[in-house]
Amino acid sequence: MRIVLLGPQRRPTLEGVTRSLGLSGPGLAGPVATITAGWQEREPDDALLVSLLASASGQAVNLALYRRWLDVRDRDPEYRAGELRLAGLLAELQELYLLRLDFALQAVYAVQRRSGAAPAPGDAPAPGDALGEALEAVRELDAAHLRRVNEARLEFFDRLRPHDRPVIAENRAAVSAVLAEAAALVIAGGHVGVLAEVLHLFNVAAALNGAPVVAWSAGAMALTDRIVLFGDRSPQGPGHPEVYGSGLSLLRDVVLLPHARARLLLDDTPRMAVLARRFAPARCVPLEAGTRIDVPADGAWPAGIRTIEAA
Amino acid sequence: MKTLPKLAINRLRERRPLDAAAVDRFLARSGVPIVEGARCTFLYRGEAAEVFLVHRIFGLPDHLPLRRVRGTDLWYVVLELPEGSRVEYQLEVAFADGRRERINDPLNPRLAHSPVGSSSVCYAHGHVIPDWTVPDPEARPGSLVDMVVPSRALRRDCPVTLYLPARFRRDGPGTRYPLLIVHDGGDYLRYAAAQTVLDNLIHRLDVAGLVAAFVYPGDRLTEYANSAAHARFLTAELLPRLEAELPLAGTPSGRCLMGSSFGAVASLSVAYRHPGVYGSLLLQSGSFAFTDIGSDHGGGPVFEPVVRFINRFRAAPRRVADRMFVSCGVYEPLIVRNRSMVPVFEAAGMTVRYVEARDGHSWENWRDRLRDGLSWIFPGPQKYIYE
Numbered sequence: 001m002r003i004v005l006l007g008p009q010r011r012p013t014l015e016g017v018t019r020s021l022g023l024s025g026p027g028l029a030g031p032v033a034t035i036t037a038g039w040q041e042r043e044p045d046d047a048l049l050v051s052l053l054a055s056a057s058g059q060a061v062n063l064a065l066y067r068r069w070l071d072v073r074d075r076d077p078e079y080r081a082g083e084l085r086l087a088g089l090l091a092e093l094q095e096l097y098l099l100r101l102d103f104a105l106q107a108v109y110a111v112q113r114r115s116g117a118a119p120a121p122g123d124a125p126a127p128g129d130a131l132g133e134a135l136e137a138v139r140e141l142d143a144a145h146l147r148r149v150n151e152a153r154l155e156f157f158d159r160l161r162p163h164d165r166p167v168i169a170e171n172r173a174a175v176s177a178v179l180a181e182a183a184a185l186v187i188a189g190g191h192v193g194v195l196a197e198v199l200h201l202f203n204v205a206a207a208l209n210g211a212p213v214v215a216w217s218a219g220a221m222a223l224t225d226r227i228v229l230f231g232d233r234s235p236q237g238p239g240h241p242e243v244y245g246s247g248l249s250l251l252r253d254v255v256l257l258p259h260a261r262a263r264l265l266l267d268d269t270p271r272m273a274v275l276a277r278r279f280a281p282a283r284c285v286p287l288e289a290g291t292r293i294d295v296p297a298d299g300a301w302p303a304g305i306r307t308i309e310a311a
Numbered sequence: 312m313k314t315l316p317k318l319a320i321n322r323l324r325e326r327r328p329l330d331a332a333a334v335d336r337f338l339a340r341s342g343v344p345i346v347e348g349a350r351c352t353f354l355y356r357g358e359a360a361e362v363f364l365v366h367r368i369f370g371l372p373d374h375l376p377l378r379r380v381r382g383t384d385l386w387y388v389v390l391e392l393p394e395g396s397r398v399e400y401q402l403e404v405a406f407a408d409g410r411r412e413r414i415n416d417p418l419n420p421r422l423a424h425s426p427v428g429s430s431s432v433c434y435a436h437g438h439v440i441p442d443w444t445v446p447d448p449e450a451r452p453g454s455l456v457d458m459v460v461p462s463r464a465l466r467r468d469c470p471v472t473l474y475l476p477a478r479f480r481r482d483g484p485g486t487r488y489p490l491l492i493v494h495d496g497g498d499y500l501r502y503a504a505a506q507t508v509l510d511n512l513i514h515r516l517d518v519a520g521l522v523a524a525f526v527y528p529g530d531r532l533t534e535y536a537n538s539a540a541h542a543r544f545l546t547a548e549l550l551p552r553l554e555a556e557l558p559l560a561g562t563p564s565g566r567c568l569m570g571s572s573f574g575a576v577a578s579l580s581v582a583y584r585h586p587g588v589y590g591s592l593l594l595q596s597g598s599f600a601f602t603d604i605g606s607d608h609g610g611g612p613v614f615e616p617v618v619r620f621i622n623r624f625r626a627a628p629r630r631v632a633d634r635m636f637v638s639c640g641v642y643e644p645l646i647v648r649n650r651s652m653v654p655v656f657e658a659a660g661m662t663v664r665y666v667e668a669r670d671g672h673s674w675e676n677w678r679d680r681l682r683d684g685l686s687w688i689f690p691g692p693q694k695y696i697y698e
Contacts, residue, residue: 008698041478084487095564189698218697229694235517235686239694258697 038190
C-alpha cells in the first residue's frame, strides 16, 4: 500500500497530490474515502476538502467516524461505561508516566549540560557514558509505558469484544463497505487521540484494500506505531515529548512531527539531539507545510528525508 | 559608560521661555505617565501647596512628593520601574487652605477598577496586556447561568454563577468537565474579565473546557477567614449538587478551588478542612498572615482567625491537595508571606507552581496570571491537536 504523508494543509497541496497519484479524471475505480474525525464536532464541515477532491474523483465519501463513535456511545451504554473506565485508567497511566518522565529527562539534560562543558586542560574524560545511560532510562520508560497502554487497550477490547457488539459491528460493516470500493483514503489532521481511537474502534486497518492512503498532520501520526505528543511553546513553556500510544502501525520506526518549526525549539540543538537519540532507531521526521513524503508499498523510506539528528 | 538620554521633563525644564503655552504643548504630545526606558515621569498640573504620588509599592515610601517645575503649575516626580511593571496609583493634592484631595491622575486615562473604587495605572516599559484578556471575536463564548443554593451551613441562600463553556453538552456521551470553584466570583467576573479569559483560553486550547462556579461571599471577612461553615457549604452542599446536576469529572483531579487575597485563604482553608476532595488550588496573592514569634501580625482583628490558621498550618503542614498554583505581585506586602509559604506547601508533599509578577494586589494582576495557573491545573488539549 502506498502512503503519502503531507505537512499541514493550511495552504492545501492535496489537489496536486491526488492528481499525481492518478486519482483524477474519468474512469476512477471508486470514490475517495475521507476521515475528518480529528475535527471532532466539526467533522461534517468538510466542504473545502470535498472541493479539493472534486477534481480527483468527483466523489468523496466521509466515513464519519466521529459521528459513528458518538452513535456507539449513545446506543451502547455498556461500551460507553467501559470506555470511560479505560479513559480514566489511561489518564492515570499517562499522569504517572509524565511524572517519572519529568525526572528522567531532567537527569538527561543535567548530564548533557555537564558533559557539554568544555573540559579544563589536563582533566580526565568523564567516566562511562552517563548521558547514554540516562537516555536509556528514558527509552525504557517510554517502552514500558507504550507496552502498558497497549495492554490496557487489548484487555479492554478482549473484555468488551467490539466485533460482537451490534452497534459497533454495524458501523464497522458500513466503513468496511466504503473502504472496499475506495480509490484512496484521505485522513485529515486534528485531534490525534480521537483519530487513533476511532481508527482502532472501526478497524480501519483491516478494511484497507491496498489503495493509496494520503494523510497529514495528526492523520499521519495516527498511521504510526508510536504516537509522540510534543509542544515546546505551550503556556507552561517547553514540555516533554511524550509517548501517547500506538496508531494503526502502518508505518513503523518513525516519529512524525507536524508543525515542527512552530511547535518545537528546533534551534535548541542539545534538546533536539536528546529527542533524536531517545527514539532511535526510529527517525524523527518533521512534517512542515509543503512537505510530501511518499512511502512505497514495501515501507522503505525514500532517501533524503529531512530528519532531526542526534548530533 | 553609556549616558542615559535626557528625560522629556528635564528638556522642558531647560526650555526658555517656559510659559503656560510651552507646558500645554508638552502635555499635548506626552502620554502620562511618560515612560522612557525604566524611568517613568508622573505629572500633575494645577495650583497646590504639595502633590504626592500615592501608591502601594512594597519597599518604597507610599507617598512620593512631586516637585514643581519652576515658574509653572506643573509638578513631576520620576520613578524607576523595572521592565514589565504595572503600578496602580493616585495623586494626593494638598491645597494652601489645608484641604487634601486624593484623585486619579487627570492626565492619565488608564484606570483599573476594583470593589473599592478605581485607580490610575502606569504600564512601565515592556509591560504587555495579554491579548487573551480582551474579547476575541474568533472565540465562541461560553454562557453564564445564575442559580441559588440554599445553605444550611451558612444559613442563607447563596447565589452562584455557573460558567458553561462553548459547546457544553449536558448529556454528552463520555464528556466529563473539570470544575473550578471561584471565590469572590462576582469580582473575578467584573474586574478580572473571567468570562472573557475562560472563553479565550479554552478557544486557544490552552485550558480544558471546564465548568466554573463563581460564588459570592456574605460576610466576606468571616466566611473567608477559615470558616467551617463556608467549607461545609462548598464541600457538602454546593459540590454534591453541581456533581449531581452537571456532567463533571467528580474526582479530586477534576476539582480546583481558586481565590485571591482572603479568597486564597478560604481556598486553602476549605481544602485543609476537607483533604482529598480538591486536587488543585489556585491561590493568588493569598493573605497568608502569620507570626513567627509573638502575636503582632499587623493585620488588625480581622486577620486574627487567619493568623491562627496559618500558624497552625505552618507548625504542621498538611497535604491538602495534589497541586497548587501560587502567584503574587512583587510590589505587594504579601509577597513576603507568599514566598514564605511556598516551601511550607512543598514540604507537605504538594506540587507547587509559583509565579511572581511585577504588579500589585490588584484584579488585573490576578487576571493576567490566570493563563499560567489554569493552563497548568487544567491543561487544554493543545498537545493533541495537529491540524
